[in-house]
Amino acid sequence: MNDMTPPGSLSGVRADFPGLLTPQGERWHYLDTAATAQKPQAVIDAMSNALGRDYATVHRGVYARSANMTRAYEAARERVATFLGAQSANEIVFVRGATEGINLVAQSWGGANLQAGDRIMLSQLEHHSNIVPWQLIAQKTGAEIDVCPITDDGLIDLDWLEENLTTRHKMVALAHVSNVLGSILDAKRAAKAAHAVGAKLLLDGCQSAPRMRLAMEELDCDFFVFSAHKLYGPTGIGVVWAREELLNAMPPYQGGGAMIDRVTFEKSTYAPAPQRFEAGTPMIAEAVALHAAIDYTQNVAGEAGMEGLFAHESWLAAKAREEMGRMNSIRLLGPEKSAGIVSFVMEGVHPHDLGTILDEENVAIRAGHHCCQPLMDHLGVPATARASFGLYSDESDIEALMRGIERTQRIFG
Ligand code: PMP
Numbered sequence: 001m002n003d004m005t006p007p008g009s010l011s012g013v014r015a016d017f018p019g020l021l022t023p024q025g026e027r028w029h030y031l032d033t034a035a036t037a038q039k040p041q042a043v044i045d046a047m048s049n050a051l052g053r054d055y056a057t058v059h060r061g062v063y064a065r066s067a068n069m070t071r072a073y074e075a076a077r078e079r080v081a082t083f084l085g086a087q088s089a090n091e092i093v094f095v096r097g098a099t100e101g102i103n104l105v106a107q108s109w110g111g112a113n114l115q116a117g118d119r120i121m122l123s124q125l126e127h128h129s130n131i132v133p134w135q136l137i138a139q140k141t142g143a144e145i146d147v148c149p150i151t152d153d154g155l156i157d158l159d160w161l162e163e164n165l166t167t168r169h170k171m172v173a174l175a176h177v178s179n180v181l182g183s184i185l186d187a188k189r190a191a192k193a194a195h196a197v198g199a200k201l202l203l204d205g206c207q208s209a210p211r212m213r214l215a216m217e218e219l220d221c222d223f224f225v226f227s228a229h230k231l232y233g234p235t236g237i238g239v240v241w242a243r244e245e246l247l248n249a250m251p252p253y254q255g256g257g258a259m260i261d262r263v264t265f266e267k268s269t270y271a272p273a274p275q276r277f278e279a280g281t282p283m284i285a286e287a288v289a290l291h292a293a294i295d296y297t298q299n300v301a302g303e304a305g306m307e308g309l310f311a312h313e314s315w316l317a318a319k320a321r322e323e324m325g326r327m328n329s330i331r332l333l334g335p336e337k338s339a340g341i342v343s344f345v346m347e348g349v350h351p352h353d354l355g356t357i358l359d360e361e362n363v364a365i366r367a368g369h370h371c372c373q374p375l376m377d378h379l380g381v382p383a384t385a386r387a388s389f390g391l392y393s394d395e396s397d398i399e400a401l402m403r404g405i406e407r408t409q410r411i412f413g
Contacts, residue, residue: 116142182338233293313340
């Protein structure tokens with residue numbers, strides 16, 4: 001992206017995504033990138049080559065193809081490390097996705113560090129995958145869960161957090177960006193508050209990794225997790241980042257091949273991190289495709305960097321809010337400044353009905369609770385409609401959305 005490109009249009013990018021056309025070759029207005037992103041041809045090709053021409057196992061083979069694949073798998077780890085501004089590739093654990101990543105931290109770190117009387121701080125807007133793993137480990141250890149409220153405009157209330165964290169809190173686990181409201185957490189401030197009471201901070205980076213510049217040192221969190229499929233990469237792979245020292249102090253999450261040092265029937269010893277947490281044959285082709293996805297995304301971002309993508313998507317979100325704000329029948333949720341995600345409800349129209357009518361117009365939005373039922377309870381709605389943008393979105397997607405919303409209003413009006 002160059003300086004001349006107006007925010008809200010990254011010309012030419014759509015052609016890289018075969019998934020952005022309907023089977024009839026029409027334009028598909030895909031506004032569900034927060035659920036999962038469409039894949040550029042470069043990622044599809046990387047996956048295809050890794051499963052075809054280049055395929056072999058990693059870490060074990062003595063033949064050249066396996067050695068090459070091992071290099072490619074480890075190069076993907078290096079690539080993720082630079083993307084996150086990590087100190088070393090040893091800080092990068094490959095998992096199946098963010099959900100498995102949070103379960104790994106909850107079971108491994110939580111299992112070793114939580115006990116009865118300890119507390120875990122979550123927030124009202126968390127995704128189920130940053131709630132249920134903590135409930136599971138709380139039940140096992142006797143720890144208890146607290147919930148940080150959100151402000152009226154949908155931000156995690158950091159004033160409340162600072163006032164209510166105590167030395168009994170051992171873990172603070174928060175969404176960096178809300179998948180429903182697009183609200184952005186001041187992660188540094190949350191880290192300061194957590195560390196002031198000796199707690200760890202886990203950031204759920206599912207929605208920030210695809211659209212924000214990330215530097216682990218600056219964020220100052222202890223754990224960061226994300227899924228590749230929201231970052232234009234494949235399903236089936238995600239990342240847990242943590243400092244090496246912290247990872248090496250944690251027990252294994254799963255046992256099996258590749259995570260061991262020495263196995264006897266009496267006792268096994270484990271490999272250091274990150275291998276300690278990667279039991280079994282890993283996601284080989286997926287790691288290679290994730291590498292391609294990061295290369296592609298940063299290449300599109302160009303000199304403006306991830307800040308440019310952020311500006312592009314938040315500009316589109318602001319534009320969508322402005323257009324919808326003119327309609328009396330629409331209630332917008334979440335803060336004015338959001339990271340490319342807009343949730344709303346339409347008076348007298350169930351979000352599922354709206355989603356079905358929009359589908360007839362080749363507009364794909366999300367309708368439902370977005371795996372955030374406690375947030376829905378707080379907002380007093382069973383479901384919301386959500387439009388979310390990606391690097392391939394532009395103003396024509398908003399125009400199509402608005403046409404569909406107006407048609408819906410006529411049908412229900
Ligand atoms: N957290 C957030 C904020 C999300 O948006 C999602 C995906 N909707 C997840 C966690 C879970 O990610 P995954 O299903 O890829 O494991």
